[in-house]
Amino acid sequence: xxxxxxxxxxxVAGLLAVGSPHMTAAQGLEDxxxxxxxxxxxxxxxxNQCSLCHGPNGDLIAGIxxxxxxxxxSSSDDDxxxxxTTGVAGAGMPAFxxxxxxxSTLIAFIRASFDLSSTVxxxxxxxxxxxxxxxxxxCASCHRVNGVGQRTAPDLSDxxxxxxxxAIQRSLVDPSSAMIPINRPVRLVTRDGKTYKGRRLNEDTxxxxxxxxxxxxxxxxxxxxxxxxxxxxxPMPAAASLSDEEQSDLIGYLLTLKGKL
Numbered sequence: 524x525x526x527x528x529x530x531x532x533x534x535v536a537g538l539l540a541v542g543s544p545h546m547t548a549a550q551g552l553e554d555x556x557x558x559x560x561x562x563x564x565x566x567x568x569x570x571n572q573c574s575l576c577h578g579p580n581g582d583l584i585a586g587i588x589x590x591x592x593x594x595x596x597s598s599s600d601d602d603x604x605x606x607x608t609t610g611v612a613g614a615g616m617p618a619f620x621x622x623x624x625x626x627s628t629l630i631a632f633i634r635a636s637f638d639l640s641s642t643v644x645x646x647x648x649x650x651x652x653x654x655x656x657x658x659x660x661x662c663a664s665c666h667r668v669n670g671v672g673q674r675t676a677p678d679l680s681d682x683x684x685x686x687x688x689x690a691i692q693r694s695l696v697d698p699s700s701a702m703i704p705i706n707r708p709v710r711l712v713t714r715d716g717k718t719y720k721g722r723r724l725n726e727d728t729x730x731x732x733x734x735x736x737x738x739x740x741x742x743x744x745x746x747x748x749x750x751x752x753x754x755x756x757x758p759m760p761a762a763a764s765l766s767d768e769e770q771s772d773l774i775g776y777l778l779t780l781k782g783k784l
Contacts, residue, residue, distance in 0.1 A: 557631035563639055565632025568625060576615070581637065590637045591684055592778070600630050636687035645771040646688060652776025655769055660762065662773075668780060674738050675722060676759065677706055681782030691774050695765075698757035708758055709733055711743060712750035719743070723753075 570579070581589030594603075595614075604626050610618035621629075656662040665676035682691065694701040711719040711731070721735035731751070732742045745751070762770055 557627075557634065559639075561628045561631040562635045564625075565628035565630070565635075566637070566639055568621075568629055569632055569637075572619065572621075573629070581633070588684075589633050590687075591781070592633075592636075593781075600634070603630050603633065636689070638687045638689050640689070645767075645774075646778065647768060647771030647773070647775040649772070649776040649779050651769075652772035652774070655765070655773050656776055660765060660769075660773060665759070674734055675736055677722075679777065679780055681780060683778040683780040684782055686777075688774055688778060691777050692770070694759075695762040695770055695773065698759040698761060699755065702757045706757075708754035708756075710750070710752040710754065711748055713743065713747050714749045722758075 569577075569581075573581075577583050577587070577589060581587070582591075586595050587593060606616065607619050607621065607626050607629060610616045619626075656668075662679075663672040665673050667674055667676075667678045667680070669680050686694070690701065705723055705725075707723060709721065709723045709731070711733070713719075719733065719735060719741055721733035721741065723731065723733050724740070725732045729746070730742055730744055731748075732740065734740055762773070765773065
């Protein structure tokens with residue numbers, strides 16, 4: 524059975540298209556299906572035809588980051604197709620004489636965020652996703668975005684710039700499997716019997732710093748510890764209470780979070 528990667532490039536595209544600040548949410552709304560074979564073929568074509576100028580990560584040209592969906596002129600798949608086939612006069616982008624199927628594989632690779640193992644991801648409405656983040660989903664009760672929210676969980680202000688759609692989806696449906704080592708919960712017991720629990724912020728040879736559930740920053744010397752336990756289970760609940768559409772909207776919002784550009 525063929526595996527398909529489905530993209531709904533809703534108004535995220537309008538938010539990311541540099542030079543197109545007035546694009547409405549209705550513009551660029553498309554559903555496309557790409558097989559895993561398309562994405563893999565696109566990766567090879569990109570390496571041969573595009574990486575010399577755009578770089579292996581698609582971010583070598585100022586103002587463009589193909590891997591994270593940042594474009595100067597494009598938003599929809601048709602826009603990208605037009606740029607590839609006709610070029611951009613005066614911008615150093617030549618026209619490529621590729622077959623339509625080859626162009627489709629390039630678009631598949633770009634939309635998959637250069638992730639060959641990409642699973643099925645649907646990007647929903649960022650505005651609805653923001654409302655979920657701040658409300659029903661309860662994300663803001665632990666996470667911080669652009670100076671607003673709690674600090675007990677990782678700051679998500681630039682999550683859209685450092686994580687692919689597939690990686691964000693994994694974090695939502697199976698938080699423990701997507702947890703990076705520095706964010707693992709810790710339980711510390713000092714030699715005088717005091718117990719501290721929280722999220723690890725930093726650790727070196729001699730000390731460890733954590734933030735507890737009251738947002739208190741705690742720094743302890745390892746020489747003063749009797750126990751140092753690293754948790755394997757993320758305290759973040761899976762997004763089981765959200766519908767598939769709500770999860771798509773939440774992913775759509777998180778992908779707009781690029782930090783300070």
